[in-house]
Amino acid sequence: MEDVYVVMLVALFALAITDLVVGVSNDAVNFLNSAIGSKAVPLRTILIVASLGVAVGAVFSSGLMEVAREGIFIPGKFYFEEIMIIFMAVMIADILLLDFFNSIGLPTSTTVSIVFELLGAAVCVSLLKIHYSSGDYASIYDYINTAKATQIISGILLSVVIAFTIGAIVQYFSRLIFSFQYEKKIKYVGAAFGGLSFTAILYFILMKGLKSIAIVPAGLLEYVSNNALFIVLISFLIFTILSQVIISFFRINILKIIILVGTFALALAFAGNDLVNFIGVPIAAWQSFEIWQAAHQATGVMPNEFLMGDLSGQVSTPVGLLLLAGIIMVITLWFSKKAMKVTDTEINLSRQRDGAERFEPNFISRGLVRYFLVVGNVIESVIPKSFSERLGEKFQKSEPAAPAGRLDAPSFDLVRASVNLVVASILISIATNLKLPLSTTYVTFMVAMGTSLADRAWDRDSAVYRVAGVVNVIGGWFVTALVAFAGAALFAAIIYFGGIIAIAILVLVAVILIVRSAIVHSRQLKEEKKLKRYNRSDLVTINEITVETSENISSVIGGINKMYTKTVDNLGYHDLNKLKKNSKAIDKLEEEIDELKGNIFYFIKSLDDDSVEASKFYILILDYLQDMVQSIGFITRNSYNHVHNNHKNLKFNQVRDLKGIDEKMQKLFDDIQHIFDTHSFSNIDQVIAEKQQLLDHVSELIQKQINRIRTSETSPKNTKLYFGLLLETKDLITSTMSLLQLFQEFNQEAKQTITY
Template identity: 45%
Template sequence: MDPIYLIIVIILLGLAVLDLSVGVANDAVNFLNSSIGSKVAPLWVILTVASVGVMLGTLFSSGMMEIARSGVFHPEMFSFPNIMVLFLAVMLTDVILLDVFNSLGLPTSTTVSLVFELLGSAVAVAIFSIWQANAGDLIEYINTGKALAIISGIFVSVAVAFIVGSSVMYITRIIFSFKYRKTFRFFGALWCGFALTAMTYFIVFKGLKNSPIVATDFLYLVESNMLRSLLVTFAGWSILMALLQFLFRVNILKIIVLTGTMALALAFASNDLVNFIGVPLAGLDAFKNASATLASGGSIDTLYMDALNGPVKADIRMLLAAGIVMVLALWFSKKAKTVTETEVNLARQGSGLERFSSTPLSRSIVRWGVDTNRFFNKWTTPSFREKLNSRFIIPEQIEEQGVSFDLIRASVNLTIAALLISLGTSLKLPLSTTYVTFMVAMGTSLADRAWGRESAVYRITGVLTVIGGWFITAIVAFTVAMVVAMFLAWGGKIAIFIALALVGFILFKSSKFHQKRKLAEKANATLIEDESGIVKTSTTEVREVIGKMLDIYHQNVKGLTRESRSLLREIASKADELYLNYKNKRTYEVVPTIQSITLKELDIEQEYVQIVDYTYEITKALRVITSDSSLYIENNHKGFNNEQEEDLEDLSKKVTNMYKTYIGMMEKSDYSGFATITNIRDEIIEQCAKLTKKQIRRVKDKECSTRNSILFMNILNETKTIVLQSVNLMKSQRNMILTVKKLTDEETKKKN
């Protein structure tokens, strides 16, 4: 046998390990978001519980392995060489696709990606086979009936999960309300008993059916006495929960959430393990079959993969090894945390920085919701509405705990998602765990009124973005897998090594992008607790933003004089990023920051608000200058003449001098010479007026074109805005420091 096939098998197994890592990074959000969002326990406890669930789930997954072998195509139509190319194209595409989505922090469906990758790769290899043989029909190669059933099941699960999640959450909240402790004393044990019984039924009674470690006689005994088993299970769990609640004062909701986390991790591993190792194990079995054929004197070129149609009994050692890799990725993957943050952010109860903006579609949906609510109010009595609304009032102590949602919602999220996924697994339907858990979480957050008028439009945009990403996943997975498979089939051994090198390069760049993004988020994160914290944070930010603005302004002048498109594009991007940071800060962070701290001096809060406002106005003006300059040079307009360049450079030096003078004052904490700053400001404003007159003279003398003049005068006008707002910024920062110093001196006098 050609050694290339052994190399392909080794590559497939290596990619399986890599795919498990990036796959868990994507799917960790499915079973971690409820525990993390409700802060049910320390992170290490949550990860430990989830790890146990993952390891158990790997042992229940062998029945799903058939999907990768015969769920999308007919393996008996593919020769051994062609099916190895098919499998390799699927794995190469899957690793890249999942890693890209992880780097962007967007949860995507590993099931959807696998199904469409298999479909795209199978179509490409089938077309290549038909072209080689000059005979055949594409429809004979694809298992269209089963593929359509799988795809339709995946997409139907979106609606089912959302409707079931929102309905159950709405009823649950009406029963318990946010002030659930009193009601929970009477019904909590029954609620938890029902939840645990449901998890036990679907995960144990149904999940064990496909497990290679459970005896058939035991399964028969359980199924023969199912009703009795369920009643005994419900009674046992309810009694145990009641004992823990009343005798040992245990918060049994935490038990439900942690158990649900383990159950959902188990359901994820049992249902989704096929997405990561199903294809490599199928490739390994194909290789073993080809080796046996060669040993008996046969030819692998005419060997068709009928053997892959048979039932699968996965090697338990392989399953355990896969489980270990998944657990390690769960603990150490930074991208898993990024994806988890996205879903928790969309489902959180409180306000804060919204990651997504609004769209016409999301605004229309919100308007429809508002109109529906008005119609409901019109046909219900005030007393009924008041009683209903009282069930959704959030106590202040819950808001102060800093959790994204409470334990009641977390338990509903986990229970419903685990039931739906386990049901799909028992029916051998490769439901998308991402679809199900994400839509359940979104349904419960909607029913829990987490999407208020202040945030609904942004949350809906986020949901639509994620769902749109799933559809894009399907299209991209099909297309890329088809292109890769065609390239591998046509290019042979050389194409395989080129594809591997390309995958390595993409993974390297993706990792760098993710690191850069997280560093930027960390730099923007601030923690303000008191006067000293807000002053320290504001002083640091003023120093940093002055440095960034000065660099951008100076580089913009340099880019114009050199007519450098690349430099102007780069600084325009930096200016835009700086502007968006302070736009978000001004919109979402200022008010929550003021609400979260208690200051003795309102003047400090006022100066803090003004600092953010002034910085926002400066970055907005800077953004106008850089974007206009970049567009001007990008359109190949004639650059500035020597006189204009000298004028801008001289202006840039004065702006630099103003900033450096103030930085010196900050470093010495001596603002006695602040009049120097105002004098420089007046000089710059006067110089801008003179330069405007000079430009008008150039226009009259027809020395400059219209676009040239417009850009030059826009730079002067925006520079005036920057200078004026910068001095205001400096005054506010100075006043803040002097106020704190005054308070400190007064406290010192009182002590003495």
């Protein structure tokens, strides 16, 4: 009997390790974003500081472990067997949910997921118990700790509003003090700002956190509690003097020190608050097993007869397990690629400078932006113009250290990064010391959004996209709650009826899905790297423009070449499924061109003075590429629609003629791709010379179809499709040759410029 539960415990701890990996990958966004976005220090330094914070913070987690044991349900109402079902269902659901959000690059809340998974699994098991016993479903409130669950959920939701509001207020006044030209003000007010920041972090992270550490003497805790105000005042004085010394004598920017200390504090607060989300459940299961095992050895009580009331008592968590969990979290922090993907989302939404927007506008974002524009205009009309102008001067942005559009340009400055870290770490620490597991993701994200709004980072050009992103992320949080509840409830029901076999199958399915997700994510990263070639930070000279444009042309030509062949082949076989895939694949080509065109502004801004004239060439190249993609899009989508509408197959002669064109087009595109891959631009003349021959061949096929209509063709739909394919092929050839001619002219002029 015990062996079954030993196996379940092993599975739970294995799942916990996986949960730590996928959980930290999502929650790294909480404490890395501000330091990474501001580029205050190198990434390696940021990771070292964050790792230290996570390792130390793991020791602070013990007090929160009771959430998994008694925070959501009442253990005394469940038998040991049922408790294990709940815990197993929760861990499987949590891993799958968090990995899904990591894969799509959205930050979600590990706290919300674990709370609602515990709630969902407990509700499911409770309903099953009631169904097979009294049938009084109203008694479910006797099984669920509704007061504590409501407190946790309301605290999580309230933290969203509080974090956004406090972040916006603190950032607004910080910007009024420093302005964007903070280098001028830092020598005067930087010491006080540093003293205040360090004191706040010390008080909430260390002083308040001391009571969570078992080895701290009771006398020290009592002294700190009785002399808190005195300690805070002395700390402020000491830190202010120390900050002034750092500024005046060591010539170090105090904001960078605040960011490093804030990163450490926030990583510590994260580990102290969120470690329960990853290992709280398996530790609670282990403690449950020990309680039942002791009772079984004493009385022989069976798992389905032993109520777990003892689980509600105070049970200390072994420090060794906490440290081991901290080590796993640190390793994940260094090596997780998905963590960087989630981090990019928040940095993108809160960045000060312009750039490519990830999220598309929706009716909510448009409505909110329109509403606040009206409100802003009303407020502006009431405020005296002179006062408004003085405020505006404080928010006048300075020129960035790196040109706009460069990858190495900071997303926001050191002032905002400092505020993000200090405010978020304090809010999280307050909740941790109150033993209220609020969502660190919600807090850090909403603080970042509040500070970016107060910093006027959302202007008329970007607001609708940024608000759409925030709406999508918040919407994802609600989805997290619903899916976590439903998923854990479903898994609990499956395990309840299926037993150990169901557990084995669910764990196997989870492993397969996680591995598949990792493979798909790795493939996506490779594709994204290819698409980001045009956005390199060194794209500034004529020679680099030539190289970059060659890569873009080769990429698009290669895609068109494959798509043309696939479309002709699949149309000939009347293969609807493959034509549907081709039609969807066109969207990627169109997105690639659209992204290239969307970055024209940043491309032109990054050119050196001798290369500005090349911007017109770049724009025209993109225009020809867009024409080519539109032509292949027409060919692919019309072929798909023809087959999808169940029209007659093309005649054998028509398919044969199209295949003949495809062979010629394939040779043409292969030659062009080879030219741009190898930079053998002297061969362009030879390709252009074949232009008229290709166009004449297409014209001959058009005439052949006219003759067919006069003699044997009976399908108007076939005729419409066939003429459309030929005419778009003709346009495709024309656009391709025009692009080659333009590139040849530019390359020759570039050579002359370099020679002279």
